[in-house]
Amino acid sequence: MSWFHTNFVLPVAEPQRYVGLSRRLGEIRKFERMPEQQQRTAQQQRLRTLLEHAYNTVPYYRKQFDDAGFHPSQARIDQPIPLPVMTRDVLRDKSDLLLSTAFKPEELKIAASSGTTSTPVTFRRDVEGLRNKVALNFQLNTWAGYEPGDSVMMLWGAHRDLTMEPSWRWRLYEEVLMHRTSAPSGLINDEILERFRLRYEKQRPKVLYGYSTVLAVFASYLRQCGMRHKPSIVIATAEVLNEQNRKLIESVFDIPVFVHYGSRDTGMISAECSEHEGLHFHPWGSYVEFDRIGDTPDGPSYRILVTDLLNYGQPFIRYDTGDCVTLAIQRCSCGRWFPLASQILGRVADGILLANGGIVPGVTIGCQMTSLQQNFQAILQVQVVQKSHQHLHLRYVVRDQSTAEFQELESICNGIDSLIHQKMRWTLEKVSALPRERSGKIRLCLSEIKTPRSTFAAPFQAEQTLVQL
Numbered sequence: 001m002s003w004f005h006t007n008f009v010l011p012v013a014e015p016q017r018y019v020g021l022s023r024r025l026g027e028i029r030k031f032e033r034m035p036e037q038q039q040r041t042a043q044q045q046r047l048r049t050l051l052e053h054a055y056n057t058v059p060y061y062r063k064q065f066d067d068a069g070f071h072p073s074q075a076r077i078d079q080p081i082p083l084p085v086m087t088r089d090v091l092r093d094k095s096d097l098l099l100s101t102a103f104k105p106e107e108l109k110i111a112a113s114s115g116t117t118s119t120p121v122t123f124r125r126d127v128e129g130l131r132n133k134v135a136l137n138f139q140l141n142t143w144a145g146y147e148p149g150d151s152v153m154m155l156w157g158a159h160r161d162l163t164m165e166p167s168w169r170w171r172l173y174e175e176v177l178m179h180r181t182s183a184p185s186g187l188i189n190d191e192i193l194e195r196f197r198l199r200y201e202k203q204r205p206k207v208l209y210g211y212s213t214v215l216a217v218f219a220s221y222l223r224q225c226g227m228r229h230k231p232s233i234v235i236a237t238a239e240v241l242n243e244q245n246r247k248l249i250e251s252v253f254d255i256p257v258f259v260h261y262g263s264r265d266t267g268m269i270s271a272e273c274s275e276h277e278g279l280h281f282h283p284w285g286s287y288v289e290f291d292r293i294g295d296t297p298d299g300p301s302y303r304i305l306v307t308d309l310l311n312y313g314q315p316f317i318r319y320d321t322g323d324c325v326t327l328a329i330q331r332c333s334c335g336r337w338f339p340l341a342s343q344i345l346g347r348v349a350d351g352i353l354l355a356n357g358g359i360v361p362g363v364t365i366g367c368q369m370t371s372l373q374q375n376f377q378a379i380l381q382v383q384v385v386q387k388s389h390q391h392l393h394l395r396y397v398v399r400d401q402s403t404a405e406f407q408e409l410e411s412i413c414n415g416i417d418s419l420i421h422q423k424m425r426w427t428l429e430k431v432s433a434l435p436r437e438r439s440g441k442i443r444l445c446l447s448e449i450k451t452p453r454s455t456f457a458a459p460f461q462a463e464q465t466l467v468q469l
């Protein structure tokens, strides 16, 4: 099934993503079989090739390298690249200077960064880069035992999956060809959980794949209602899986959860191996620097600066994803030298609690902002504070000179209202900076409601579960 899917079904179904998938997977697996020193040499060469491409074809980076007096051929993977950090603000400001002249603009695919740590920004990537990212994602899935063609139920709210009743063509493609069932997680309540459960028992998926909090609440619901089928693999992604939710999921399904980490900007770049001692950043896809930013009881926290080794259309060098990690002290028992994060500290967001007992997971607020398909120019960061079941308070940071502020605020508030399916009372507060937690991260959603009218609110409320921070 896996071979047939990789070589025939996927490349024909979605050529833009899957052409050459088999060859790409072969390349990554060959890399993984190399001895450590050869892998390090290969990663350094991949880094230099990407940097040289950026130097030769991206005006912004040509200047950055020249200003730093540094040539790409000098780059080493045991030293930081001596260039300034690439932030989302730079992406906003310099968008015309960041594209590689090796590609025609129409050859590059447009995408938007995630909206969980700051307002989304659009960027571009080349098609080969996209296909390589898809292949790496598949390879990280196979670390968990999830092979192409395996039946999977996805509990998430990527915007194209958001409709509860998708067209028959979509269902034919997703369910028959891809063996995927999507359970959209924009809003969670008893009725929706029951629909998830019925789909789950009917499809009997090998793999459950989804947002960490939604997986936790679904596990809790299954335990409450009784469960006939058990999946073989559970993969949690898109937001932090705290210890409480991990224990809940593992106790219900009786298997360890695999955590994957990535972002819309970089693709999936790290994953747990079968030892579950942390998340490995895969050196075939990126070169990651760790920049100390704060402290936690478990040791220093670092922001992660990603140099993407796959996107040649708009190279990302030392890109600040907005997420932080703590690092493992010891090498993983699997023997891999790949950098190992013991915890990802970004992407923690409370859910928004509704008066009727429903909950909108915090992570879907970030996704909703991305799906607005807007390049935010005035609003740089937001934080949604839930004051009551009807009242949301928006803290926001603007850049100095901005004319689009009002229109962008309206778009954010309307976007969240449409996700919640009700008109909330909004109050607005312009601030110079959003408060960071001790670990260095900024929380997108905070709920001040202490007594939720829901039996399944606990997995969505980050505050109770941040004891390790």
Ligand SMILES: [Zn+2]
Binding pocket: 273, 274, 275, 276, 277, 280, 332, 333, 334, 335, 336
């Ligand atoms: Zn490992």
